[in-house]
């Protein structure tokens with residue numbers, strides 16, 4: 001495997017932040033800038049996204065998690081706080097299962113631990129095909145639509161263009177590969193009670209893709225978790241409400257060994 005691209009800022013406690021679908025590390029620019037005084041913030045581009053090597057077939061969440069572990073190896077880091085938004089959360093949970101000894105803390109942002117229902121699996125295949133046939137520039141406005149809350153769209157309209165550009169520049173083959181990989185991820189609700197490290201579960205009450213109840217259910221099963229539901233925010237908490245997100249992340253980092 002060729003190396004994953006990553007951006008990083010700061011020193012000290014390693015904090016890996018994994019982007020959602022079909023995005024790249026620039027999702028975390030407020031965290032790279034805003035948490036650098038308390039952590040070494042590492043934001044990779046997953047395989048097939050951003051500046052990382054291409055992906056051709058299906059890429060599972062476990063494969064993405066192994067890529068993150070290889071990135072840590074390459075950086076000489078044994079352990080890290082792992083955070084992920086949405087698909088990044090699926091990867092963070094796969095990492096927690098595969099490498100529990102390397103996990104010092106967990107951030108689950110606008111994500112879920114349950115597997116896809118049959119309908120959702122079919123939609124993954126449709127998204128994969130449309131990405132390959134129509135290209136990402138055509139799909140970007142459709143995929144951006146459910147990401148931001150109505151309040152964010154009004155208050156921060158520049159984020160619509162920012163997200164359309166981010167999605168529009170992704171490689172269709174990489175997008176298709178991860179769409180197919182998400183379809184086969186296992187249910188990880190049963191894993192949660194085994195994750196004893198400090199955890200933060202963040203979402204927005206305006207998330208149209210994943211109901212806050214899914215975050216509540218995860219936080220209730222994690223033995224050492226704090227739940228934060230940010231008012232007026234949609235599927236991209238770290239971008240729509242960076243100050244609230246960063247404050248909660250700081251509080252989590254202060255409790256990590």
Ligand code: MLT
Nearest residue numbers: 020021085086087088209
């Ligand atoms: C994401 O933001 O990563 C996606 O909404 C995840 C998904 O489609 O399940």
